[in-house]
Amino acid sequence: MTLDDKLNQLQEILIDEMIRRISTGEATAADLGAARQLLRDNGIQAVAQEGSPLHDLVTSLPFQDEADKIVNSIAASV
Incomplete structure (x- = not known):
């Protein structure tokens, strides 16, 4: 088993556990x-x-001022 194979296997195990x-x-x-x-x-x-x-x-985050609303709008459209 190559190092790449081992790293891929380790990543798969970690992802499955997460x-x-x-x-x-x-x-x-x-x-x-x-x-x-x-x-x-x-x-x-x-x-x-x-x-x-x-x-x-x-959209559920409690933004209060206009700058926060702009950030919320940008995040929602991305």
Whole structure:
């Protein structure tokens, strides 16, 4: 088994474990942060499309001033 094969296998194991923890509700804040960082490190990005869970999250945030509303609008349209 080559080093690349081993690294790919390790990444698959880590991803499977992260999915399991998040799915069962046992993920800690550190687990969620690690999952977020793994996605970011691998260039995975989400688009907050109308009606998506991400869009619902963005629009539920309690923005108070106009600058925050602009950021919210930009995030929702990306």
